[in-house]
Amino acid sequence: MTAQLIDGKALARSMEAKLAERIRALPRKPVLAVLLVGEDPASRVYVRNKVLACERTGIESRSVHLPETATEEDVIRQVRAWNEDPTVDGILVQLPLPRGIDAQRVIETVALEKDVDGFHVGSAGALMTGREGFRPCTPSGVMEMLESIGYELRGKHALVIGRSNIVGKPMAMMLLEKDATVTVAHSRTPNTKELALAADVIVAAAGRADLVTADMVKPGAVVIDVGMNRRPDGRLCGDVADDVRDAAGWLTPVPGGVGPMTIAMLLVNTVRSAEMRLGAK
Numbered sequence: 237m238t239a240q241l242i243d244g245k246a247l248a249r250s251m252e253a254k255l256a257e258r259i260r261a262l263p264r265k266p267v268l269a270v271l272l273v274g275e276d277p278a279s280r281v282y283v284r285n286k287v288l289a290c291e292r293t294g295i296e297s298r299s300v301h302l303p304e305t306a307t308e309e310d311v312i313r314q315v316r317a318w319n320e321d322p323t324v325d326g327i328l329v330q331l332p333l334p335r336g337i338d339a340q341r342v343i344e345t346v347a348l349e350k351d352v353d354g355f356h357v358g359s360a361g362a363l364m365t366g367r368e369g370f371r372p373c374t375p376s377g378v379m380e381m382l383e384s385i386g387y388e389l390r391g392k393h394a395l396v397i398g399r400s401n402i403v404g405k406p407m408a409m410m411l412l413e414k415d416a417t418v419t420v421a422h423s424r425t426p427n428t429k430e431l432a433l434a435a436d437v438i439v440a441a442a443g444r445a446d447l448v449t450a451d452m453v454k455p456g457a458v459v460i461d462v463g464m465n466r467r468p469d470g471r472l473c474g475d476v477a478d479d480v481r482d483a484a485g486w487l488t489p490v491p492g493g494v495g496p497m498t499i500a501m502l503l504v505n506t507v508r509s510a511e512m513r514l515g516a517k
């Protein structure tokens with residue numbers, strides 16, 4: 237069997253087109269403020285991709301780039317200025333932040349109603365308790381991809397590999413909300429292979445190239461590859477080995493899978509924030 241690929245890039249573009257229409261109905265462009273601190277090369281690529289996606293859709297992006305030497309107070313000052321600026325709809329502080337800056341404290345400074353990343357403790361609490369709030373973009377994008385193939389999660393076994401606050405934990409919550417039976421594996425899990433073989437859906441979000449191999453995948457399973465890793469030769473790869481193509485029923489590619497969907501969901505959150513701020517529906 238050869239897995240069918242879930243084309244995240246195409247799905248992201250079609251979502252962007254729908255957003256462009258919603259944006260045209262607003263009295264002004266939605267505004268996304270992006271803060272980049274330091275010189276992490278991967279972060280620069282991601283921020284550039286976000287800015288380009290904003291341009292395609294009709295969102296105004298305002299990027300501020302602070303030097304590696306910026307202090308926690310410098311970062312917090314910029315976030316507070318955007319909190320108070322009524323023309324800013326969404327605030328994104330690109331992670332990771334340089335050593336010595338408490339990222340959680342910075343995130344908690346972002347106004348809840350502008351937390352389009354969904355990383356604020358209030359947004360996380362809303363997700364956990366089933367209330368309305370901004371949801372983290374990567375797991376939201378994964379849910380859109382599952383919906384795009386008409387996948388029914390109710391009663392299925394889902395394995396999430398990774399337990400970070402930005403991917404693994406919210407992913408588990410969203411799968412649970414759709415009535416999947418959810419297992420979360422992490423670096424201290426001794427039997428990830430066994431858990432994976434029992435899973436109908438595997439979401440790999442560990443940041444380890446080739447972590448998921450064909451011998452871990454139940455034939456026909458849905459395999460979602462969140463990982464973003466670099467091979468020694470510089471090539472981008474996910475957490476899922478190439479041979480999984482012959483075992484899985486559905487598979488997301490890297491690049492062109494979850495990454496573009498993450499950005500699309502950021503735009504969705506930003507437009508929603510603008511609609512709420514501007515009193516649109």
Ligand SMILES: NC(=O)C1=CN([C@@H]2O[C@H](COP(=O)(O)OP(=O)(O)OC[C@H]3O[C@@H](n4cnc5c(N)ncnc54)[C@H](OP(=O)(O)O)[C@@H]3O)[C@@H](O)[C@H]2O)C=CC1
Nearest residue numbers: 374398399400403422423441442443462463464494495498
């Ligand atoms: N496509 C996209 O849009 C995005 C991609 N990413 C990518 O997804 C990956 C995960 O990101 P993020 O959650 O931020 O990463 P973190 O490093 O914060 O978390 C990684 C998680 O994976 C677990 N883990 C590490 N090694 C193993 C292993 N061998 N077996 C099982 N679990 C393991 C860790 O366990 P423990 O908790 O025990 O340390 C941890 O919970 C990265 O490659 C990142 O680049 C991230 C965000 C968006």
Ligand SMILES: Nc1nc(=O)c2c([nH]1)NC[C@@H]1CN(c3ccc(C(=O)N[C@@H](CCC(=O)O)C(=O)O)cc3)C=[N+]21
Nearest residue numbers: 281282285329330331332353464491492493495496498
């Ligand atoms: N505050 C914050 N919010 C984030 O959402 C956030 C973050 N910090 N820090 C880093 C991670 C990672 N992340 C990605 C977004 C897009 C791609 C993406 O567009 N990937 C392309 C390829 C990109 C390339 O060529 O390198 C693809 O998969 O096709 C990847 C990863 C968002 N993150």
Ligand SMILES: [Mg+2]
Nearest residue numbers: 490493494495
């Ligand atoms: Mg991807």
